[in-house]
Amino acid sequence: MRFAFKRSLSPVAYCALHIQTGTRSEDPGRGGLAHFTEHLLFKGTETRSAGTVNSYIEKLGGELNAYTTKEETVIHATVLKEDLRRAIDLLMDIAFRCTFPEKEIDKERSVVLEEINTYKDSPAEQIYDDFEEILFEGTPLSMPVLGKAKYLRKADREVVADYYRRMFREENMFFTAVADMDEGKVKEMVARALDKYSWQENAGLTEEGRDGELPRAAGLLEVNPPFDRTVNRHSHQTHCLIGARAYSAYDTRRIPLSLLINILGGPVANSRLNLLLRERYGLVYSVEASYGLYSDAGIATIYFGCDRSNLEKCLSLTERVLSSLREDLLSSRALGWAKKQLLGQMAIASDNGEAQVLSMGKSLMTYGRVISNEESARMLEAVTAEDLRNAAAEIFEPSGLSRLIYT
Numbered sequence: 432m433r434f435a436f437k438r439s440l441s442p443v444a445y446c447a448l449h450i451q452t453g454t455r456s457e458d459p460g461r462g463g464l465a466h467f468t469e470h471l472l473f474k475g476t477e478t479r480s481a482g483t484v485n486s487y488i489e490k491l492g493g494e495l496n497a498y499t500t501k502e503e504t505v506i507h508a509t510v511l512k513e514d515l516r517r518a519i520d521l522l523m524d525i526a527f528r529c530t531f532p533e534k535e536i537d538k539e540r541s542v543v544l545e546e547i548n549t550y551k552d553s554p555a556e557q558i559y560d561d562f563e564e565i566l567f568e569g570t571p572l573s574m575p576v577l578g579k580a581k582y583l584r585k586a587d588r589e590v591v592a593d594y595y596r597r598m599f600r601e602e603n604m605f606f607t608a609v610a611d612m613d614e615g616k617v618k619e620m621v622a623r624a625l626d627k628y629s630w631q632e633n634a635g636l637t638e639e640g641r642d643g644e645l646p647r648a649a650g651l652l653e654v655n656p657p658f659d660r661t662v663n664r665h666s667h668q669t670h671c672l673i674g675a676r677a678y679s680a681y682d683t684r685r686i687p688l689s690l691l692i693n694i695l696g697g698p699v700a701n702s703r704l705n706l707l708l709r710e711r712y713g714l715v716y717s718v719e720a721s722y723g724l725y726s727d728a729g730i731a732t733i734y735f736g737c738d739r740s741n742l743e744k745c746l747s748l749t750e751r752v753l754s755s756l757r758e759d760l761l762s763s764r765a766l767g768w769a770k771k772q773l774l775g776q777m778a779i780a781s782d783n784g785e786a787q788v789l790s791m792g793k794s795l796m797t798y799g800r801v802i803s804n805e806e807s808a809r810m811l812e813a814v815t816a817e818d819l820r821n822a823a824a825e826i827f828e829p830s831g832l833s834r835l836i837y838t
Contacts, residue, residue, distance in 0.1 A: 463578010
C-alpha cells in the first residue's frame with residue numbers, strides 16, 4: 432500500500448484510502464457494481480455492525496464518507512487529530528473486513544435505484560453521463576458510475592463479495608493523511624491498522640516514490656466518431672453539451688488545456704462564455720466548460736441550458752468564442768491574468784484539508800507521487816499563448832466536436 436502525508440497546523444485531521452478500482456473495472460453486465468459496493472462498505476464488518484460503522488466517526492464529531500468514479504473508489508474521514516488513530520482503524524476495517532449481509536444488500540439496492548431515478552430527473556447532470564456513454568461506447572469508460580437498474584437488480588451478495596475480494600487489495604490501495612502530527616507516528620498508525628485487518632500476507636506500506644512511478648496506460652483508448660444527437664426529454668429548458676476527446680492524465684498538454692478550459696468556462700464570472708452568453712445577452716443562467724482526465728483518455732465539454740428559442744443563438748455565440756481561441760493568440764497581459772486566476776483558485780482549493788488529502792491520493796495513484804503546489808505552479812507558468820491556441824485548435828476543431836441536446 433502506498434502512503435503519503437502532509438503536515439498541517441489545524442486541530443482537524445484528514446485521512447483517505449484510495450482504491451484503484453471503479454466503473455471501468457466492472458465485468459460486462461455488471462454496470463454499477465463499483466458504486467453499489469461503495470454503498471455496501473458501510474453495512475457492517477466482522478467486528479462492527481452497520482450502525483456502529485455509520486455512527487463511530489460521527490460520535491467523535493467527525494465525518495465519514497466515500498465516493499466512486501470511473502477509475503477509483505475513495506473512503507475518507509475527517510476527525511480531530513487526537514482521534515486520527517480511530518479513523519484509520521475504521522477505514523482499514525472497512526477496506527478488508529466487510530461482510531455484506533443479505534438484508535443490507537437488498538435494502539441498499541433500493542436506495543441506489545432511487546438514486547438513479549433522482550439523477551434521471553436532473554437533465555443538467557444526466558446529459559454528461561449520456562454524452563460519455565455515446566462517446567466511449569464499446570469501451571470500459573462508457574458505463575455511468577451509478578450503473579443501470581437492469582444490472583443492479585442482478586447484483587447479489589456473491590457478485591459483490593467477489594468484486595470486493597478481487598479489487599480491494601493492498602497493491603490497489605493508496606493511503607493519504609493531512610494532520611498536525613509527526614509523519615512517522617501517522618505512518619505507524621496506518622501500518623499497525625493494516626497489519627491488524629489485512630487478510631493478505633506480508634502486509635505493509637511503501638512511501639510515495641519509493642518504487643518509482645506506477646505503470647502508465649498501455650495506449651490511448653479508442654473513441655467513437657463525432658456525433659450530433661437530439662433527445663426529446665419534454666423539459667422546460669433546452670440542455671446542450673458540446674465536447675470532444677481530450678488529453679489523458681499522462682499527456683503534458685493537459686496543463687495548457689486545463690488553463691484553456693478555465694478561460695473558456697471555468698467557475699468564475701469572467702469566463703468568456705459566461706461574459707458573453709449570460710452577462711452580455713442574458714441567454715442562460717449557467718454555462719460551464721469542464722475537463723475530465725482518465726488514465727488513457729480525456730474529455731473536454733461545454734454545457735449550457737437555455738430557452739428552446741435561444742438554442743441556435745447560444746450555439747453561434749459559443750462557436751464565436753471557440754473560433755477566437757483557435758485562431759488568436761492571447762496577449763501577454765491576458766495570459767498573465769489567466770494564470771494568476773487559476774493559480775489563485777488552486778491555492779484556495781488546497782487550503783482545505785479534505786481537498787488536500789483527496790488530491791494527494793489521486794496524484795499518488797496516478798503518478799506514483801504527490802505533485803506539489805509549487806510543481807503545479809511551475810508547469811502552469813510555463814504555458815505559452817501558442818500552447819493555448821494549439822490546444823484550442825486541436826480539441827475544439829469543429830469537425831471533431833460532438834453534440835448532445837435535450838429538448
